[in-house]
Amino acid sequence: MSIQLQIKERESIKLEITRNNQTNKQLRKRLNTxxxxxxxxxxxxxxxxxxxxxxxxxxxxxxxxxxxxxKEKESDTIRLLHDLGISDGKDAYKTIQNIQVGEPVEISKLKVIKYKSKNS
Incomplete structure (x- = not known):
């Protein structure tokens, strides 16, 4: 399959997904009703x-x-840390947040830039 056909198929699939999402949104709304x-x-x-x-x-x-x-989560956590006897709650909170972040992993992603057509 040529690259042009793959790009056209990609666009077609994206349009289909968008249309399905709109239909599903309406169906979910009707289901809730x-x-x-x-x-x-x-x-x-x-x-x-x-x-x-x-x-x-x-x-x-x-x-x-x-x-x-x-902001509420942060302030409640800092208040709890102070209540537990930790003197610098903000620093402890930031340390906790940094610990929760995983290791960085490099990924590749296709970036698409749309150009304006001359006809429009």
Whole structure:
């Protein structure tokens, strides 16, 4: 296969992925809407759940935690380090962050630069 055909196929695949992502976004949104409607129905009927064919649908309650922003995480960690008796919490926090980073590995990546066409 020539390089020109590979480049055209690459562009075609990227377009297909973009289109699939847009379709999947709409499908996920519709799925969430339908699931909310099913939960409302179960609540309105004051039932434990609903059976349909070979499936049963029940409402499950779980505890979920919101993510903290980076500044909140940093300040909470530094405060904890101070509470544990570490005098320089900021320095200890930075050391902890540096330890968590893995070794650098060189990778190769194809960089694509789009040129403006003369016709536009």
């Amino acid at each position: 339908i699931e909310e409607e099913i939960k409302e129905y179960i609540d309105q009927q004051k039932q434990d759940g609903v059976k349909y064919e070979d499936s049963s649908f029940m409402i499950e309650y779980k505890t979920s935690y919101k993510r903290k922003c980076k």
